[in-house]
Amino acid sequence: MRIHIIEDDDALRTALARLLGACGYRVDVHASAEAFLRAGTGGEAGCILLDVDMPGLGGLELQDRLRASGSILPIVFLTGNGSIAMSVRAIKAGAEDFLSKPVGKEALLDAIGRAMRRYETAAARDSLLSDLRGRAAMLTAREREVFALVVRGLLNKQIAFELGNTERTVKAHRRSLMEKLGAGSLAELVQMANRLGVSDPGHGAVQ
Structure with a gap:
């Protein structure tokens, strides 16, 4: 599975990529939400580690776009100054977690682990639905x-x-x-x- 890190802070983006890479994850890094959308995911299993506050398209706006497109990639948000209202909105919209920077290694890996399990559940459900639609046809x-x-x-x-x-x-x-x-x-x-x-x-x- 692949983790997409979307973070405009170069140092933090690099540090997260090294940490997760050392833990055995495949990692793609993106300096903005727009860069992530241009790159695409190729339909590969995984999750998204997403900064809330970024120039241009923000994290919550990207979440809305992905949700509207039918993406099942779970999102773990990172924020340096997120409000309770912001975190509630993100969770209600389907985010796996909303973590404050700086985030500890254990908390980060725990959230990512839950996100990966959530992806597997959603992918299995989509596969069953696709099969059922084929039979209904x-x-x-x-x-x-x-x-x-x-x-x-x-x-x-x-x-x-x-x-x-x-x-x-x-x-x-x-x-x-x-x-x-x-x-x-x-x-x-x-x-x-x-x-x-x-x-x-x-x-x-x-x-």
């Missing part, structure tokens, strides 16, 4: 409609009436969609619908 239009009505709690005969089909046909669609999604029960089907996001259950639209 195999559903026919009618199966999508049945799927949405089933997770609303409608019985087969109610779904048949809603769609103008026979109950036997609905049962066939239900069996087929459960096989395609890999659902073994109604409870699993509801959980899958929640993860996929049924935008309009009444019309069977699955995002």
Whole structure:
């Protein structure tokens, strides 16, 4: 895993890179948020060690941009004069920690360790969701409609009436969609619908 250090203080940036490198981490250093955005992450696993106060794009603004882009890289903030309100905002927006400079080695490594574990959890969750979306893409239009009505709690005969089909046909669609999604029960089907996001259950639209 790789740690991206985004810090405008040259001496501190170098010291952090040496410390983390000595601890076995791969490290990329960036003197500004803009430099980090230009370099990109290449989709590599890791986390971000981010200064709050920098010329140009600040740490909190970069956090907002990364969050909007769907990045799952956890952020550990460093600040020399951060307020409680600032730290609360950062944590609410998903930051792993908000550390004050100068930060001790143990506190820093502990925060980074938690950030790395958080990344692994998020990456696994994204992988499972991607797989589920792939299976959902195999559903026919009618199966999508049945799927949405089933997770609303409608019985087969109610779904048949809603769609103008026979109950036997609905049962066939239900069996087929459960096989395609890999659902073994109604409870699993509801959980899958929640993860996929049924935008309009009444019309069977699955995002």
